[in-house]
Amino acid sequence: MPRTDVMLADSQLAAAQEKLGRGLVKAAVASAQQRVREGLADPDDAVDAALALLPATASGLKGVVNATGVLLHTNLGRAPLSAAAVAAVSAAAGYTDVEFDLVDGQRARRGRTALAALAQAVPEAGAVHVVNNNAAALVLATTVLAAGKEIVISRGELVEIGDGFRLPELLESARCRLREVGTTNRTTLRDYQNACGPDTGFILKVHPSNYRIEGFTSEVSIDELATIGPPVVADIGSGLLRPEPLLPGEPDVAGALRRGAALVTASGDKLLGGPQAGLLLGDEDLVERLRRHPLARALRVDKLTLAALEATLRGPRPTLHRSLHASVGELRGRAERLARRLGSRAEAVPTIARVGGGGAPGVELPSAGIAVDENLAARLRSYDPPVIGRITGGRLVLDLRAVEPDQDEVIAAAVEHSCR
Ligand SMILES: *Cc1c(COP(=O)(O)O)cnc(C)c1O
Numbered sequence: 001m002p003r004t005d006v007m008l009a010d011s012q013l014a015a016a017q018e019k020l021g022r023g024l025v026k027a028a029v030a031s032a033q034q035r036v037r038e039g040l041a042d043p044d045d046a047v048d049a050a051l052a053l054l055p056a057t058a059s060g061l062k063g064v065v066n067a068t069g070v071l072l073h074t075n076l077g078r079a080p081l082s083a084a085a086v087a088a089v090s091a092a093a094g095y096t097d098v099e100f101d102l103v104d105g106q107r108a109r110r111g112r113t114a115l116a117a118l119a120q121a122v123p124e125a126g127a128v129h130v131v132n133n134n135a136a137a138l139v140l141a142t143t144v145l146a147a148g149k150e151i152v153i154s155r156g157e158l159v160e161i162g163d164g165f166r167l168p169e170l171l172e173s174a175r176c177r178l179r180e181v182g183t184t185n186r187t188t189l190r191d192y193q194n195a196c197g198p199d200t201g202f203i204l205k206v207h208p209s210n211y212r213i214e215g216f217t218s219e220v221s222i223d224e225l226a227t228i229g230p231p232v233v234a235d236i237g238s239g240l241l242r243p244e245p246l247l248p249g250e251p252d253v254a255g256a257l258r259r260g261a262a263l264v265t266a267s268g269d270k271l272l273g274g275p276q277a278g279l280l281l282g283d284e285d286l287v288e289r290l291r292r293h294p295l296a297r298a299l300r301v302d303k304l305t306l307a308a309l310e311a312t313l314r315g316p317r318p319t320l321h322r323s324l325h326a327s328v329g330e331l332r333g334r335a336e337r338l339a340r341r342l343g344s345r346a347e348a349v350p351t352i353a354r355v356g357g358g359g360a361p362g363v364e365l366p367s368a369g370i371a372v373d374e375n376l377a378a379r380l381r382s383y384d385p386p387v388i389g390r391i392t393g394g395r396l397v398l399d400l401r402a403v404e405p406d407q408d409e410v411i412a413a414a415v416e417h418s419c420r
Helices: 004-009 011-020 022-037 043-053 083-092 112-121 134-146 167-172 189-195 253-258 284-292 294-298 303-314 319-325 328-345 374-381 405-419
Strands: 070-072 127-131 150-154 160-162 177-181 200-206 232-237 263-267 278-282 347-356 365-373 390-392 395-399
Touching (some): 004 011, 004 043, 022 043, 127 284, 134 278, 150 167, 150 189, 177 189, 232 253, 253 263, 278 284, 365 405, 374 405
Parallel strands (some): 150 177, 232 263
Antiparallel strands (some): 365 395, 390 395
């Protein structure tokens, strides 16, 4: 058995310690020795075995190929960052001028260029602010506008986002009372008017981003709510700044402001296609009050988020936009090329992709992919990088809509490897 200290002194494993730290390399060495003990590796190949077991980075987070056909998959980190955003994150990773003016050498407003990019993208907003996520944006708005007061909200909009995260519970945690109005399927302007009074902090309009109510329904638009008096806060969820023709049911920030919302909250990592963040846009005085509240400090975003958000707003179209707009013909061509290459192991199939929990419930995006033996699922998940598909009709389908074209090669190699 090769000794641990001898293996660690090997030049390649020594270089790996510089990159990954001693702990991770030692763990890989221990696993390699175990493989030798079990007769799975030759003692002479122990160093190679350890090198093969090293993680790509010093973080346990692994990049994966999202072949689920769900563009925004919360379990898979929602929106992928664009190359421009990744470059901006990397450039901001060291010391940066995030709160420093390089011209006069004085302290400057934190993240001012990112905030300027957001304000420029939505001229309808009097001011903008960015916090950790949309949940944080709602907590901040509630704390500033409705602590000790009531939030008037329709019973049809008491949303659970996922993983037990319930919006009503979040709001109540900020010391306000919920004044529920209407019914699950129908709420009228009169319902809101009757509930509003001196105790009203604001009226909350929540976009149902992961379900739909159909049939005998009615809801009240932001325009109408804005006539009642109290400020209207609109949680649009998805983060679309402008309307997206492919998703006509999804509200956008600019539209909500034009209709009279005093404040709009949204996520950065859903349809905007950027990093996790909570966007707050609206009346100048109101946003200023949010910004100055002590809680704002606890919810503030770091320099990496600011960098990624600005590059998403200013840079080329984010990856998510490309996935959303890829033509089905192009996807079919890619699926057929993959199927030809993989022969009997795969068949090109038409599929239906979805936006996912981040928006546009019920919207079907025609797509294409390959179907392979469902027993390959676990092996594809353990491939490097892991390839994640979905099981449909007894087969594993690898949908290409959320897959970058240059990852097709990875999928082919992963299937070939898993079929061995
Ligand atoms: C996703 C979503 C949230 C939560 O947003 P996070 O950025 O995950 O905190 C809140 N409200 C709506 C309507 C949503 O769609």
